[in-house]
Amino acid sequence: MNDSTPPLSTPTGPQGLGHESLGPDGPGHDDTGPQEAPVLSVRDLEVAYRTGKQSRVRALRGVSFDLYPESSLALVGESGCGKTTLGLALLRLLPTLGEITGGEVTYTGGDGRSRDVTAMSASQLRRWRWSEAAMVFQGAQNAFNPVLTIGQQMAETLKDHARGGIGRREILERSAEALRSVRLEPRRVLGSYPHELSGGMKQRALIATGLLLHPRLLVLDEPTTALDILTQRTVIDLLAELRAEYGFAMIFISHDLALAAELADRVITMYAGKVIETGSTQDIFTAPKHPYTSKLINAVPPVTGDLPELASIPGAPPSLATLPPGCAFAPRCELATEECVQSEPELITLTQRPADMTHAAACIHHDQVHHERKVIARA
Structure with a gap:
């Protein structure tokens, strides 16, 4: 089954990763600086998973960032770096064995009222989720209940999370409006079961x-x-259009740097449960200052332009249960010195910019990271 919406053309951008042309500090950058409080302010967030009666593994270690209204933040890194755990923790949706062990997650609504998400009761969370903050989970095939129609599942979401009572007519109207906004025909989709839709339509x-x-x-x-890849193109263009139309702030979790370059105003690179680099999309993709970020970019083939020499990152991410001393990336880093294994580096501010676009990296050798991509000669 094919999607009803044809894919659009692919733009190009920094490092050939498929990004539209950027301004000085990435798409959507406002040189006047943020005029409102952050939608989300995360400070020193810690998450641990229980692995036994007395054992815990720290999955997030002191994560901090701000997300401003109508902005977009990409979380990138290899599998197991803590991206999904962070997303789940922000909405208090961690699995049973996971728990927030420290830090704060402060949400500020359109009314200017700030609330600590980590201190919300179960009833407060129920009212807050989906009405103020929502999550689109990985894998639409597994996210939908296979024995309920799409319409039934959308109705359940509205009944459970809408403020005040909501009637059947309003449920149908809101569901149809939402489906039309993502270019789907309500009559076709509302009565369909998940298996009757293509992957792109389910997403x-x-x-x-x-x-x-x-x-x-x-x-x-x-x-x-x-x-x-063609359906990906449709979904990415759709997300950009929806953000422009509805004005929501967005956190985009991905290991695909090309998609992050397209959707994000700002990028956070994560490794071993920590933020190791943050900055505007332009800074991250043209002048990364952490060797891990640079290697991630060099491992991604470009969508257009000359074919660069791709290079995999040697080794594998460390086990969170047995992290190496000092910098967690040191065993895989060609710049590592004895100083790197003596203590874990903190984020160092490299470029101070307005609108939360500060470029910072957790690397004592950041000045030695010279990012370049070698082009393979064509016959």
């Missing part, structure tokens, strides 16, 4: 469900996983 229906109550914050966890 768009999942995005529509997340936007049912017009949340101020949308978290997307690998929203294009398992989709072919």
